[in-house]
Amino acid sequence: MNRETEHRLRAAFEAKAAQVTPATLSPGHPPTDQDLSGDQGRRKLTFQHRWVAPLLAAAAVVTVVAGGAVIAGTSTAHHLNPADATTTPSTSAPASPQTPTTSPTHKATEPVVHPTPGSTSHPVPLTSDVVPPSLPRHGPTVVDFAGVGVTLPVGWSQFPGPASAAGITNTWCASSDDTRCDLYIVRAGADTAALIIDDAVVGQRCGDNSVTAYSQRSIAGQSVEYRTFRAGCAVPAGEQWFVPTNPQIVFWHPLGVNDAIVEQAVAGATLPAALGPLPARDRGFLQSVTRGSDGYHVTMQREVDLPSGAIPEPGRQSTYSFVVPLNNSLQTSCSEWKIPGYQPFQHCDLSVLVTQSAKGAHPTDGTLAINSVQMVLWSDGKTIGVLQTRDTFPGG
Amino acid sequence: MGTAMVGRRWSLGGADAVDEPLDADSGVERLFRAHRLAMVRLARLLVDDRETAEDVVQDAFGALHRRWAALASDDAALGYLRTSVVNGSRSVLRRRRTVRRHPQPAADALTAEPADGRVLLAEEHRDVLAALRALPTRQREVIVLRYWAELPEAQIAATLGISVGAVKSSASRGRDAIAAVLNSEQRGQQ
Structure with a gap:
């Protein structure tokens, strides 16, 4: 950065701007209803134009300015002026930036094309950043969806999104172009299956591991896992921010259009409060199971799909612990550790795993070490609801 | 409000x-x-x-x-x-x-530029403003909003209806172009 150039710019601007003073300004008055009333096609102007392009009528200048402006019909109380042919329809911004609603309006003037999983006519163009409309329609577009708040630039619209590949229907879209969805916001709820953290939530994946980048980030003080995915099937390359705790929140953005805008908006998003510290869904390997007076103390090491295929995830503490109350009826498939007396998929309670864990990394009785079996965990954030071997939950 | x-x-x-x-x-x-x-x-x-x-x-x-x-x-x-x-x-x-x-x-x-305007501005400022006038419109707008209005990039992007990335690249190119003009003038004077 050239500091001297910047200094000179500022100094020159100050000097130039200082030539305009209240004393040197032409006398002027603000336009009033009376000034602007009259035929909508030829607006009456009472102030004098000294236009540098004498070839063009002054009214044409006004038309250019007004023609680019958009009426922001942001609430049902406001109506587009049908006589104002120079304006364009509004987008579906909420009624007020200060009071976002939970049921944003949907722009009905043009058909909205939603990309569908597996569709061969995916409308997302992989071009450079799209230029939004050049005049503000109302103010920043504020998304308030399922407890998630995102502020996007003026001129963006928002509308219900398509169902995700995971069958999640609680999806919202925000876009600078109504023919596509630039930012998907997905919330998994109690009535839906918990989302798998390293899967692309939006679109249909064709391969087992299409993750191209991974990092840990923070949004609104909550830990978030960030991934990029390569293009596959009919879905372009995309990036995903995943809030693993309950409620699971996912932001998905198809890369190539409005990347910087979306990244900034997501980084500044607000999130619903996590119900608890535990992830809504996870998978991994048990490291230890012990018994305390308050319950079974379980330590698990996460397993995630990364670009390198590394397990566990590098650069982060990948194990965490939780307590299962003694009176919890949680059970798992003890046969997976080849524990004698248990039939395939026969369940047992965690006390059996306490014994197995105590055998250490190399049991001598022919059973498997405690960390030999992949586990799937589901929780509401505070309480483990399921702790099962992965084979019991195929695809988990 | x-x-x-x-x-x-x-x-x-x-x-x-x-x-x-x-x-x-x-x-x-x-x-x-x-x-x-x-x-x-x-x-x-x-x-x-x-x-x-x-x-x-x-x-x-x-x-x-x-x-x-x-x-x-x-x-x-x-x-x-x-x-x-x-x-x-x-x-x-x-x-x-x-x-x-x-x-x-x-x-x-x-x-x-009106004659009185030229007289009132110091030469060093005229050089900068001349370099600014030579910029493409978008770069000029970004430079003015950035270095006179002191707007943050997001605000500039919203004003111009472009992405923050486009603001950054326009600002960078505009600065570089102005710096190049000013530096060549400086070398010419030496």
């Missing part, structure tokens, strides 16, 4: 802040008194001559008046005003290019 610092040259609220909604005449008049000077200065930096800048700003206030009912706050109104000024200035520059492609005998006289 809330108060907000939007760049260092516009602040809203303060002693003149009112809580009750104003009709268009009253609201626009209040903003006209508070911001006309700053808007004319902004337009002047973009279009170069004061009279044109005043016309651009007057048009912008006219457009603001027509849109008043749809704007929920002073923040929104000010943003709309600023964008209108920038767009109006851009239209002026576009028309000047059209005029220059079809030269009229009086075109140079109409667009030239």
Whole structure:
């Protein structure tokens, strides 16, 4: 950065701007209803134009300015002026930036094309950043969806999104172009299956591991896992921010259009409060199971799909612990550790795993070490609801 | 209505802040008194001559008046005003290019800096402003909004209707172009 150039710019601007003073300004008055009333096609102007392009009528200048402006019909109380042919329809911004609603309006003037999983006519163009409309329609577009708040630039619209590949229907879209969805916001709820953290939530994946980048980030003080995915099937390359705790929140953005805008908006998003510290869904390997007076103390090491295929995830503490109350009826498939007396998929309670864990990394009785079996965990954030071997939950 | 610092040259609220909604005449008049000077200065930096800048700003206030009912706050109104000024200035520059492609005998006289303006500005400033005039319109707008209005990148992006990335690249290219001109002039003088 050239500091001297910047200094000179500022100094020159100050000097130039200082030539305009209240004393040197032409006398002027603000336009009033009376000034602007009259035929909508030829607006009456009472102030004098000294236009540098004498070839063009002054009214044409006004038309250019007004023609680019958009009426922001942001609430049902406001109506587009049908006589104002120079304006364009509004987008579906909420009624007020200060009071976002939970049921944003949907722009009905043009058909909205939603990309569908597996569709061969995916409308997302992989071009450079799209230029939004050049005049503000109302103010920043504020998304308030399922407890998630995102502020996007003026001129963006928002509308219900398509169902995700995971069958999640609680999806919202925000876009600078109504023919596509630039930012998907997905919330998994109690009535839906918990989302798998390293899967692309939006679109249909064709391969087992299409993750191209991974990092840990923070949004609104909550830990978030960030991934990029390569293009596959009919879905372009995309990036995903995943809030693993309950409620699971996912932001998905198809890369190539409005990347910087979306990244900034997501980084500044607000999130619903996590119900608890535990992830809504996870998978991994048990490291230890012990018994305390308050319950079974379980330590698990996460397993995630990364670009390198590394397990566990590098650069982060990948194990965490939780307590299962003694009176919890949680059970798992003890046969997976080849524990004698248990039939395939026969369940047992965690006390059996306490014994197995105590055998250490190399049991001598022919059973498997405690960390030999992949586990799937589901929780509401505070309480483990399921702790099962992965084979019991195929695809988990 | 809330108060907000939007760049260092516009602040809203303060002693003149009112809580009750104003009709268009009253609201626009209040903003006209508070911001006309700053808007004319902004337009002047973009279009170069004061009279044109005043016309651009007057048009912008006219457009603001027509849109008043749809704007929920002073923040929104000010943003709309600023964008209108920038767009109006851009239209002026576009028309000047059209005029220059079809030269009229009086075109140079109409667009030239008034003599008193040249006298009042120090030479060092004239060099910078000449370099600024040579920039493409987008870069010029970004440079003015960044280094005179001191707007954050996100605000510039919203004003111009472009991405933050485009703001950054335009600012970078504009700075580099101006620096290159100034450096070559410096070498020429040595």
